[in-house]
Amino acid sequence: MGARANSPRWEIAYKFPAARGITKLNGITVQVGRTGVLTPVAELEPINIGGVLVSRATLHNADEIARLGVQVGDKVTVQRAGDVIPQIVNVAEKGENSEPYVFPDVCPVCGGAVVRESGMVAYRCVNSLSCPAQIRGELEHFVSRHAFDIEGLGARQIELFVNLGWIKAPADIFTLIEKHGEELMNMDGFGAKSVSNLTDSINRARNIDLHRLIYAIGIPDVGEVTAKILAREFGAIENLRNAGSWKLEKIDGIGEVMADEIVSFFHDEHSMQALDNLLKHINIKNPVKVSVENNILKDKRVVLTGTLSKYTRDAAKEILENLGARVSGSVSSKTDIVIAGVEAGSKLTDAQKLGITIWSEEDFDNAIGER
């Protein structure tokens, strides 16, 4: 495994060779994710594939089980490639006493009804409000690195706090220490030091970038990239909340299905109650307001020169372009505005000679609504 930096180019194609092995399918269990989707998991007789002991593989969904024709007791071909979850490729040998698998019609975690939405492959537990698997999954997503990034609050702690009834929704995280700090201090595996660390990381998370918030609240299908697009496009959570699907669909990277998901999320009473409760505990750092309409920078030719204290050249350029301005590298009689930072050079002199409007960084701040 060594000498990666020196490995010849042609080896790259073989970096993750798929390895296969044949083993017995001992059983099928079902996991419930944060959106309530039931995912069948193959419980395998442990087998060494390419140096890794594999005892579970994904079966994706009920259709996949039917397609493979796989039954508990069969011998199956398992494939493992790189870091991807191992999967079952085919049935290698029918078992003598293999039994057909019946997909559960109730949630294995909460006993709630299971439905298959029309046109969807997945079965879902309908108990989104009270299914512990969904609540845990939602909270784990909420505290994850690209969301609120709360160190010291991992899957284990979340399970514990959910079971104790201390955390039922994201907002409860921000009152956890206030309400249960003392009990926590005396709990096994905690103590003063870890409670103090947890307090710090929860407090840090109170200041949250808008795109992280959008990602964290778990709108179906909205990942990090989409969250960033939405944050930039809407500039504030309230604007996104009130957006109609027609407006969402016009945005590059948002399709019709996703627009509908977003709108129905923001029309869901439970989700909005949870969001309102959460908003009481956090300060959202909104991206620089982007209002293309009526902005004085719209269609203006702008030149940046010198160093700005709050923005890198790229960031300033992005803001200007988002506001509809055209940023160019050199000053001419067609230039409308020159934004001059510290140590502005010949471009500033040129602008002065041509009588072009010159802005300081403060003028720029005012124009984009930053203070």
Ligand SMILES: [Zn+2]
């Ligand atoms: Zn459930």
